[in-house]
Amino acid sequence: MQNYIAGRWYDEDDSLISALITGVLNGESVYEVVRTYNGLPFAFRKHFDRLKRSAALMSMEVPFTCKELNSIILEGIDKNRPSPSGDLRIRIVLFGNGENVLPAVIYALLPSVSKDIYELGVKIAISPYTKPSGAIVDPRLKIPGASWNIRTRKNLGDNYDMIILNEKGNVCEGSFSNVFLVKDGRVITPDIGSGVLPGITRDNLIGLCRSIEINVVERPVAAWEMFSADELFLTHTSVGIVPIRKLEEKILIEDFTDGMTRLLLDNFEDYIMTEDSNWSGL
Ligand code: PLP
Known part of the structure; x- marks a missing residue:
């Protein structure tokens, strides 16, 4: 290279x-x-x-x-x-x-993505490290030395990523991904005020939901809500949408042949390739 x-x-x-x-x-x-x-x-x-x-x-x-x-x-x-x-x-x-x-x-x-990720989903857990409040570190700052991300990544074990909570104990994001919950047909993700990095894939996912009239809500999310979610998935640049099979020891979903995550996965590439804002403004 x-x-x-x-x-x-x-x-x-x-x-x-x-x-x-x-x-x-x-x-x-x-x-x-x-x-x-x-x-x-x-x-x-x-x-x-x-x-x-x-x-x-x-x-x-x-x-x-x-x-x-x-x-x-x-x-x-x-x-x-x-x-x-x-x-x-x-x-x-x-x-x-x-x-x-x-x-x-x-x-x-670009590392190739195993088909298993999309078909079987991944395991995640909750990180023992917390993202500092916005008053200490602006959450929009993308810096290499963020210790809560580095330490989370070093302790992943068999987890694909771990969910980092914010200073209030609410859900924030993964160490390299944003997180979404599906509950009763709605897609929910921590709002920007929860301290998330405004992920570009997160932004596209929200756009996709709106374009196919899926109700998408950005709001503070309590950690327990992840355990009662119908489905969970992550988003990040290199892979797009990552379905989650298991949260800690709780199996959420074993079959990704239908459901919201599958619907979003099936429509994601078409959406991002045709959404003008992804290819314009240079
Ligand atoms: N949150 C954090 C902490 C990240 O480091 C990343 C990506 O590196 C994301 C979320 C996902 O952002 P994007 O979709 O722009 O890759």
Whole structure:
């Protein structure tokens, strides 16, 4: 792979970022992860806007316009795409360095998703780590050093992800995903006030529900509600919708041939591929 770092392309083995950069030394950095579909960066404008907001919350400026960053991303896709059908996961990191901001764009193959995930669902649990209140860390900030996410990921065991609660003990999100409940035909997800990262897949899922007239509610969600839900699923960029079979030791659902999660899975790709806001605004 070829990676873009502070104005130059490097072979993967030479992509070493100097430890002298302030952002590396003191954690002054923000990031985004973008994926491609058929070689095109998905929802790039939305990722760029979220990156810009994270950067602003760290008093950093993004050293590109959306269009400039998009052309670097496209150049790297051209250099790194393994085959016409291969897709990539692209991590964009901004490091603060005094008055400057140094960008790095790191390419990797998009891991292939086992069909079992969609057909059998995954196991999740509740994380022992809590996301700090918005008064301490702005929940919209996407930063590499979020200890509650890092520690949750290190302790996953046989769980796909773990649900992190907020400072009130309500449901917040996974360490790399947003969470949705299905109850009595409604789709429910913690609202932005619950401290969630405004996930781009979450946003698309809400849009999909509205487009097919499924009642979708954003509100505070108590942790016990997950145990009485009819269905649960996660959303995140690289996989989309992830059905949940088991929460802690409780089996929720064993058969994903019908139900709300199946309906949403069946319609998701069509929705995101045709929803204009995922492909415009560059
Ligand atoms: N919540 C957290 C803490 C995340 O790190 C992520 C993705 O990395 C998400 C939610 C899902 O966001 P998206 O759908 O934009 O990938």
